[in-house]
Amino acid sequence: DTGVSQDPRHKITKRGQNVTFRCDPISEHNRLYWYRQTLGQGPEFLTYFQNEAQLEKSRLLSDRFSAERPKGSFSTLEIQRTEQGDSAMYLCASSPRLAGPDTQYFGPGTRLTVL
């Protein structure tokens, strides 16, 4: 049983460049979440997918951010025209489809550094 995987693990980019991160959830998990974690803070919710539908977006997700989950499996998070303030750890989590409360399982994260 493989866990949630994220690629790349580290990304260094120059301000103004576009970056894209990928998340592969645990198989058969139909719920997928993206979070952002800055230094000294806990993870903050960015967006949520149920299957291929993006059902919720945080106000933290500016117009420069876009996320997709085209076939209801893997997901991508793209940041356009990166800014230094985008430097953070981007975490992906998935959870199974349950009628009641579920548990989110996290990937190792992608650490983004914007120079």
Add this chain to the structure above:
Amino acid sequence: AQSVTQLDSQVPVFEEAPVELRCNYSSSVSVYLFWYVQYPNQGLQLLLKYLSGSTLVESINGFEAEFNKSQTSFHLRKPSVHISDTAEYFCAVSAFSSGGYQKVTFGTGTKLQVIP
């Protein structure tokens, strides 16, 4: 809306001593409670959770937490810590949002430093 407060940003403790990491939450609806652990350069791992039933929950590596509804707390305890417990610990609460999914809110984390 829900929030989580972890008052202690860092907790140093000697090896084999007991430790308590404090977590308080606020919410207008029923919540589910979690503790996650993050080892250096790794992702978040679920340590333990309270969903319902017994208010005392335990992890496989000796940690326990007790849900106290009246005090809105979910403190994490271990009677004897080991060097390998050095990590950052995040308390989290979740509740069902209007969109039908569980919105998880994390605390700011507590860094546990076990001193040999």
